[in-house]
Amino acid sequence: MSSFATRLHTFFNGTLVGTDEEGNRYYKERRAKPMVGSSLKERRWVIYRTEKEASRVPPEWQGWMNHTLEQAPTEASLTKFAWQKQHQPNQTGSPGAYVPEGDPRTAKPRAATTGDYQAWNPNEAG
Numbered sequence: 001m002s003s004f005a006t007r008l009h010t011f012f013n014g015t016l017v018g019t020d021e022e023g024n025r026y027y028k029e030r031r032a033k034p035m036v037g038s039s040l041k042e043r044r045w046v047i048y049r050t051e052k053e054a055s056r057v058p059p060e061w062q063g064w065m066n067h068t069l070e071q072a073p074t075e076a077s078l079t080k081f082a083w084q085k086q087h088q089p090n091q092t093g094s095p096g097a098y099v100p101e102g103d104p105r106t107a108k109p110r111a112a113t114t115g116d117y118q119a120w121n122p123n124e125a126g
Contacts (some may be wrong), residue, residue, distance in 0.1 A: 023049035
């Protein structure tokens, strides 16, 4: 799904670091030479297996791509806690998107109000 120029640049300048569960491949610069005192960092990029969508990058790889984590998830494993959910890409605009009850796109009717709400009326003093 990448362009010819991206594949060519990756072939000559990239080193494969790892692959995630979706098959996305992560690369870093082959000849990166960080200079002492320089804020320049090595370039890191991803080649998506399917569509180009940033939300398809799992959190551990996102941390590596943004230089939050120095080591890639293939080099150092991150501790997964019991409360962490499995990564899912953004579903907005797709059939898998969340739709609340009462939305016209669902068959479920909107829940009745509880009666504890009274709308503000500008003509009433209060």
